Amino acid sequence: MERGLSPSKEISSYAPFTQKAAIQYWQSLLGLDLWQIKTVRISEMQVLDDYFDALPGHEFVGVCIDNESLCATIYHTRKLLDDDILHELLHVRFQDWTEDEVVHCTAKLQASFDHQWIVSEARAAV
Ligand SMILES: [Zn+2]
Numbered sequence: 345m346e347r348g349l350s351p352s353k354e355i356s357s358y359a360p361f362t363q364k365a366a367i368q369y370w371q372s373l374l375g376l377d378l379w380q381i382k383t384v385r386i387s388e389m390q391v392l393d394d395y396f397d398a399l400p401g402h403e404f405v406g407v408c409i410d411n412e413s414l415c416a417t418i419y420h421t422r423k424l425l426d427d428d429i430l431h432e433l434l435h436v437r438f439q440d441w442t443e444d445e446v447v448h449c450t451a452k453l454q455a456s457f458d459h460q461w462i463v464s465e466a467r468a469a470v
Contacts, residue, residue, distance in 0.1 A: 366429045373459055374437040375467070381433070382417045383424060391421060407432040409439065427454055438466065 367381050391404040405420045405428045416436045418424065431450045434441070441449075453462055 363424055363429065366424075366426050367433070370430050370433045373463055374433055375463075376416075376433060376437055378414050379436065380413075380415045381436075382415065384417055384419050386419050386421055388421045405432065407435050409436055411439075430454070 363383065367383075371377065371379065371381055386404070388402055388404070389400045391402040392398045392400055393402045403421050405418065405422070405424065408417045408419065410416070416432070418429070418432045420428065427450055430453060431446055434446045434449055438446070438449075449462070449466060453459055456462055
């Protein structure tokens with residue numbers, strides 16, 4: 345759902361009020377403009393956890409990447425937060441990265457206002 349913005353409210357360059365806005369913001373910043381990013385809500389009962397004898401009923405957020413069609417689908421059992429979206433899109437942008445590298449970069453971007461600089465550094469390092 346899009347939320348209406350009050351005209352008196354100052355809008356900074358980074359103000360993702362909605363999931364869609366957050367996806368667009370991080371997608372553009374990471375240079376994933378050609379990608380189609382979809383989100384699909386799934387039930388916790390559809391998620392099996394290897395660590396608990398494959399019992400269903402687990403919280404999950406993960407991305408399925410299709411490099412041929414440039415399509416990434418984020419599957420989630422709960423409401424997506426901004427850092428979930430950033431995390432999954434980092435997986436799409438830097439597919440060689442380990443989980444730790446993605447977690448680290450997500451935290452770094454969340455803690456900083458200079459997103460552009462961090463992303464250009466990350467891109468240069470690849
Ligand atoms: Zn991850």
